[in-house]
Amino acid sequence: xxxxxxxxxxxxxxxxxxxxxxxxxxxxxxxxxxxxxxxxxxxxxxxxxxxxxxxxxxxxxxxxxxxxxxxxxxxxxxxxxxxxxxxxxxxxxxxxxxxxxxxxxxxxxxxxxxxxxxxxxxxxxxxxxxxxxxxxxxxxxxxxxxxxxxxxxxxxxxxxxxxxxxxxxxxxxxxxxxxxxxxxxxxxxxxxxxxxxxxxxxxxxxxxxxxxxxxxxxxxxxxxxxxxxxxxxxxxxxxxxxxxxxxxxxxxxxxxxxxxxxxxxxxxxxxxxxxxxxxxxxxxxxxxxxxxxxxxxxxxxxxxxxxxxxxxx
Numbered sequence: 001x002x003x004x005x006x007x008x009x010x011x012x013x014x015x016x017x018x019x020x021x022x023x024x025x026x027x028x029x030x031x032x033x034x035x036x037x038x039x040x041x042x043x044x045x046x047x048x049x050x051x052x053x054x055x056x057x058x059x060x061x062x063x064x065x066x067x068x069x070x071x072x073x074x075x076x077x078x079x080x081x082x083x084x085x086x087x088x089x090x091x092x093x094x095x096x097x098x099x100x101x102x103x104x105x106x107x108x109x110x111x112x113x114x115x116x117x118x119x120x121x122x123x124x125x126x127x128x129x130x131x132x133x134x135x136x137x138x139x140x141x142x143x144x145x146x147x148x149x150x151x152x153x154x155x156x157x158x159x160x161x162x163x164x165x166x167x168x169x170x171x172x173x174x175x176x177x178x179x180x181x182x183x184x185x186x187x188x189x190x191x192x193x194x195x196x197x198x199x200x201x202x203x204x205x206x207x208x209x210x211x212x213x214x215x216x217x218x219x220x221x222x223x224x225x226x227x228x229x230x231x232x233x234x235x236x237x238x239x240x241x242x243x244x245x246x247x248x249x250x251x252x253x254x255x256x257x258x259x260x261x262x263x264x265x266x267x268x269x270x271x272x273x274x275x276x277x278x279x280x281x282x283x284x285x286x287x288x289x290x291x292x293x294x295x296x297x298x299x300x301x302x303x304x305x306x307x308x309x310x311x312x313x
Contacts, residue, residue, distance in 0.1 A: 086159030090135030107304025162188025192227025
């Protein structure tokens with residue numbers, strides 16, 4: 001279908017900011033522009049209330065990791081979702097995913113632990129993945145302190161954060177835990193490759209371009225990194241069996257569309273209960289734009305329902 005009118009409106013608003021394309025500036029300058037764009041999109045938006053939000057640090061392999069913990073109610077032994085923000089492993093922070101985490105906490109009835117993992121190029125692969133796995137281990141080991149149920153842990157994320165969530169499930173399987181019951185992957189990066197139909201169809205003009213994705217990968221891997229490793233490209237893992245159930249959400253006008261859908265098919269072929277939904281007419285990043293896009297509200301509700309179902313099993 002054609003680009004959704006609401007998605008076109010978002011693209012027009014971004015263009016009006018007059019920012020250079022992603023991947024044409026330094027990481028520091030790109031982060032500054034990314035924050036400005038997020039703030040512009042959230043002008044006048046009231047964050048949905050949750051019972052409690054708290055910030056703290058937890059131990060990590062490269063130093064303390066900042067996390068933000070969202071609790072929807074005061075009830076004990078709630079299930080818990082670790083959320084990893086997007087941003088190509090180079091951009092993003094806890095504030096950028098605040099609205100998403102609030103919506104998921106309320107919608108899924110779970111604690112959400114948002115993880116501020118190390119960013120590239122200051123910390124290259126596998127630093128972000130190592131932090132994501134360490135945070136998952138910490139949550140499992142401190143569930144009682146959090147008022148969480150260690151038997152009901154899920155992971156999720158969007159874009160590069162979806163990559164980290166998928167990688168964490170591989171690490172947890174390969175390393176003997178912790179047990180994860182579900183993975184919610186929103187337009188995840190799953191493969192170090194730029195040769196798909198969705199890359200050719202959406203190489204530029206829809207928020208994330210082929211050139212910017214190459215820029216992100218270059219910063220994440222550095223000159224010596226190997227993007228073909230499964231902990232960088234989970235689609236390349238030889239074995240995807242014995243992984244938690246999955247929801248994979250993709251967007252029609254997104255270079256990452258095909259690799260996300262290919263990952264869902266590989267999960268299904270390996271016997272994993274995986275559901276894949278493409279949101280036609282949508283662009284990369286739409287999931288975090290619930291204040292402007294009706295389909296973002298629907299996708300958030302779908303993700304919340306998939307989590308509720310997994311937590312109830």
